[in-house]
Amino acid sequence: ASDIPGDFDHVLYTEEQVASRIREVAAQIDADYAGREILMVGVLNGAVMTMADLCRAMTSHMSMDWMAVSSYGAGTKSSGVVRILKDLTKDIDGRDILIVEDIIDTGLTLSYLVQNLRSRNPNSIEIMAMFRKPEVVTCPLDVKYVGFDIPNEFVVGYGLDYADKYRNLTDVATLAPHVYKS
């Protein structure tokens, strides 16, 4: 969808800007992994769009797996505990892992995931996140590939949701306050 009328404040990145940045990052990944096969691990649900576009912009050999996680407790992410809802389907021993995420907010999800995957003895682990909010990141994370650093605004689209909606917006836009203030 290119618009869901009335619900957005302003567009941060257009579909074309996102696609163009994806191509740049894909080229960087191809160069870095030349001759190696990448196991791309997407984090459901937000990473679906980034994964679909990034892997198709790459020429490296790759395979794909998915995890679903949830912060533990009463809905906030401040508890510091992440629960695995769906685990990888295959062993990652000796593999070169590229975790694919739509966004890094606090960094809690990814710092847990990296720690968890590291214990399974892969050859390497790197992170690609399409968006990152540097003002919000509290967990130290080594992120090799970032699409865009963005301000701390409520953004939706390209996989990013508000109450599970708006993931299908092809642009990335800020949500109009009337949508989340009632």
Ligand code: PRP
């Ligand atoms: C969002 C986003 C990241 C995570 C980032 O996922 O997709 O996975 O939160 O937040 P953090 O850096 O503070 O951990 P969410 O839990 O909303 O699930 P979703 O991907 O299904 O939307």
Ligand code: MN
């Ligand atoms: Mn997510």
Ligand code: MG
């Ligand atoms: Mg979400």
